[in-house]
Amino acid sequence: MTILAQRPKSLLDVPMHYCPGCGHGIVHRLMAETFDELNIADRVIGVAPVGCAVFADSYFACDMVQGAHGRGPAIATGIKRSKPGAIVFSYQGDGDLASIGMAEIVHAAVRSEKITVIFINNAIYGMTGGQMAPTTLVGQVATTAPKGRDPELQGWPINMCEMLAQITGSKYLARVAVDSPQNVIKAKQAIKKAFENQVNGVGFSMVEVLSQCPTNWHADPMKALEFVRTKMMPQYPLGVFKDEGAK
Amino acid sequence: MTEKTLRKGNEALAEGAIRAGCRFFAGYPITPQNEVPEYMSANMADAGGAFVQAESEVAAINMVYGAASTGTRSMTSSSSPGVSLKQEGITYLASADLPCLIVNVMRGGPGLGSISGAQGDYFQATRGGGNGDYHVIVLAPNSVEELGNFPKLAFDLAEKYRMPCMILADGILGQMMESMSFNFDPVDPNQLGKFDWAVDINKNGRKKNNVFSYKGDNLIADVVERAKRYGYIEKTEPRFETRQTEDCDVLLVAYGLSSRACMEAVVKGREEGLKVGLFRPITLWPFPSEALRSAAKNAKAVVCVEQSLGQLVQDVKLALNGAKPVYLNAYPAGGQPDGGTILPAVKSALNGGTEGLFDLQRHAEGFSYECKRDASLGVQGDWKGGK
């Protein structure tokens, strides 16, 4: 018998708490596959955020640190500078990375910290129950934007990849989605590249993943995928925004 | 003992930390502690460690959180407003049971305050400062020599009890130069053993380590369990210094720079025939309550000398629990005591006078205050203009 697919060793065999149809689990798996394939599982150290992925430390087989909201890039900096041989990632949501942790992500890029950031953008605060995120779309309803996001009052969504691309220290920036098998494959390629960069000492690498949140979007899983394609992608186009990795 | 050399307080502290095996420093500029990051930026790389100038105090303490997670001797330093910003990280460090060194070279407050040396952060340091039930060990040096030697003690205590340790100094100690010597051999951190809890490269397939402060259902048990450590520390780790307490009529209580002025007051007072003694807490948490009680045994009165408006005095009153009258000789917001300003307070404490003694209720006697809105200035809605 030939095994064609199995759970990656870097992902623990424990039940996840994520909601049905959520994108986090897919991204976890893509990362775990990457650790196995790049043969770096024994030197990966991850930083889990505050938000839905707060329990990520229970799912990855590697050593994990869970820290304060938005501070992942600072914590990852402390780990990487203390253990330069480690492969360090910070896993963050949109409120974490693009709101409360804006300074930390920008300056990790400015210093070109040799870390990998996985940024889950689902345009909503998930764990706290559907409040408006910095990436919430114009017109999108949230519990703190009951009439939909109004730029007059709440400004416009923020495009992190495009913004960080302006910083010399950022070396790899890609936006992917996990709404379809094809896009999941592309997401895997981007995630793998972002970790290869770190193995090669390239510098700050980030993959932004457009991810679905059926629960807080009040949509069934299929409608949620549709929302990613029809609503999110026009605001957040997929693609590689910067690639200055080693040849 | 090695020969004494003249060193600036902040530089002695930084050099002492490197000698103590500190190999990660993150900080953000703020007066009057800038010599610490400056010294680290010049010397940490040569020592084989990392220096990061962080984008904020918040980022700096979280970098320390990351570095401490790996078992690296890590520190940050700042001054009062910056340490306010660090409180988020400090409560996380305490909750994640991470050892590290936090230095506060205090300045006048509240708010931006002044850059003059002060002691206004006693509550912040000893009461937690961040959210939740936790403590950090607080060491209060009163000389450049102690400033240089306490980092070693701080790291040893922090690691022994898996908790943050703070050195609470002040602007004057940081800025002054003084003859000092190091009383310990440099620590080679590469020779220190690993911790079984630290995150690290894991070549040997040991069990996975998680560092986290989120305890979910286990929080109550976790906090109660950690409190046993706090109780043990309160029993075993209080440090203090006493001077001429055996026969004193008035016991001065002061820490840090204030205690230096008290040393002079003890000498001058005795020259004048006043039996003055001094009790100096070196650990502010754990507070040396029992030692204070025995030092005050024969005193008629206790006078707290602090560069704040009645913070240390609360711990002194708690320790003495009404057994002795406790008075306050206060120098808030950057004020500085000297031997000459303390003795009037000593005399007042003995003869029932008020000179030199601060009492909040007496201070407010005959005073009333009420801020009122004034419609004759216009009304709040005016700004809406044409809308």
Added chain:
Amino acid sequence: MYQGIRIAGFGGQGVVSAGILLAQAGVEGKKNASWLPSYGPEMRGGTANCSVVISDGEVYTPIVAVPDTVIVMNEPSLPKFEPLIKKGGLLIINSSLINSRPTRTDIKSVCVPCNEIAEKIGMDRIATLVAIGAFCRLTGAVSVESVVHAMKKVYKRAKPEMLELNKKALDAGFEAVK
């Protein structure tokens, strides 16, 4: 011996580094010593001052509120620091730049034309060292020899010629208050 000293003058006269020199000289003479600058915005110009304590025993607070000795190098420093001096204390006045005279009679005042002496040696900006030389003789708190030893540690990058000039300034100050 317990000497609390304040040295004051214009920024640029080297009063702050002269204080470090005195403290280091104390250490060279196997004494305990402290130095404290008046730090902050005022160090960016105008009048600067520092506190030094030299003691056979322990140093109490480094803040010298009631100095045993004050050295004033410019006119504005005289009215500011003269009132602080301990009864029976010492005031050294740079009479080259200070025309006013002290009003107190309960202290010992000594005028030294520091800039004129320094100019004769060949460098106006070592005037403060002339005052330090005078201080050595008048107080005996530190010896000129200790100050010379201290210079090598405090002025690490000074050329030998410069150190030689500094030494001359110290000696001239010492001689000026015979």
